[in-house]
Amino acid sequence: MARTVIIEEHGGPEVLKIVDRDVGEPAPGEIRIRHQACGLNFIDCYQRSGLYPMQLPHALGMEAAGVIEAVGDGVTHLSVGDRAAYAAALSGAYTEARVMPAAQVCKLPDGISAEEGAAMMLKGLTVQYLFHRTTPLRAGDTILFHAAAGGVGLIACQWARSEGLRLIGTAGSDEKCALALEHGADACINYATEDWPVRVRELTDGKGVDVVMDSIGKSTFGGSLDSLKPLGMMISFGNASGAVEAFNLGILAQKGCLKVTRPTLFAHIADPAVCREMAAMLFGKVLSGDVKIRIGQRFPLEQVADAHRALEARSTTGQTVLTL
CATH class of the missing domain: 3.40.50.720 (NAD(P)-binding Rossmann-like Domain)
Incomplete structure (x- = not known):
């Protein structure tokens, strides 16, 4: 079981609920990841509010970082025990653990913390495509x-x-x-x-x-x-x-x-090989010191509604993460 943030209706931050969900085992092409931190983004607010409608009930969150717990058949770029991070079109990152497609999950280099990984993937890959692919x-x-x-x-x-x-x-x-x-x-x-x-x-x-x-x-x-x-x-x-x-x-x-x-990020990272190329450039910028990931706010998972309020009020600076 894993604590997971879901919505059962569209609306304000008050519709966010935390429930216990079965995690399960990965099918071919999937992995199970135990999260250490989750990132917040405006797209999460758009999905919650209904600006980007979702079939309900639905879990929220597009990026996170953690450790690979299990690997399904056919997954070759990740192994059990690897540190990993992702931005993925399939929402559901606001959780302690999940099973998900492996295609956009990237091995996280040593020298980049889990919190940094969770905070940087969607936003950093966005900057990569803005500067190099648009x-x-x-x-x-x-x-x-x-x-x-x-x-x-x-x-x-x-x-x-x-x-x-x-x-x-x-x-x-x-x-x-x-x-x-x-x-x-x-x-x-x-x-x-x-x-x-x-x-x-x-x-x-x-x-x-x-x-x-x-x-x-x-x-x-x-x-x-x-x-x-x-x-x-x-x-x-x-x-x-x-x-x-x-x-x-x-x-x-x-x-x-x-x-x-x-443009949208997920059109750019739909090809797994391209996604990993983009991530490699992002990781290189961070490891070289050219880009430092500034985490301005941390909220425990239980305070996810407060995190959404802060984001929508534009009272945040830098990246915001949910801690587990």
Whole structure:
């Protein structure tokens, strides 16, 4: 049996329940993993609220780290006793142990703790595809990155610095801006006190940025388009403020032949070999010291509702983990 967080209806954090569930044995292509820590992400809130509807009842959580307890037939990249971490499309990571497909589970190198592994997989692999699999980036390019002091943002700030990219961040307080700057942002704009699209133009001598990476969604989409230079790329990869509303595609031509994409991590890691290649690059960034995983908040599994409230209130910095 394993304590597991589930929802039986969509709603606020109050719908999160902890139940005991049978774990079972892995079938071919599966593993059983005993978790040591679980990561939290905005997608968990989207699934809980119903923005991303799920068949109910359903377990929540997309990333975790722990130790492999059993391996099904056909699994060759993992062995019993291996330390491992994952981000996986099949939710259910908020649990003490689970049986799951092995395809996206990666062996965790020595030198990276279980808490770091749980905190970094979904967010770090997201940064990897934003910087290396979405649009060509060259040293000297300028990126506007929203929520630069969040879990994805702090990794992105460091990743950009390690590759000679100029990252302009936005955040909701002076303290969060300072944190982004500390982690490698070239500049950070407090959107609570500044007209951030105007400030972006000032910081780029009126030219705009090459790429916007926007996980906020509805409230920032228009300003993000206004911050791009002609032929720039808008990467909308999240909906923290709500889903982006429908808009006239002709606006992209009017603003300088802009490009827009809406990627998801799970499309990128669907191929297990690609997933492990992406993870190897992420692990390399962390082991080299180019990227440090900052865990800003820890909640015991029993306080998962409080963790969701903190995440949705944007009162967190860096990564948040559930401890077991």
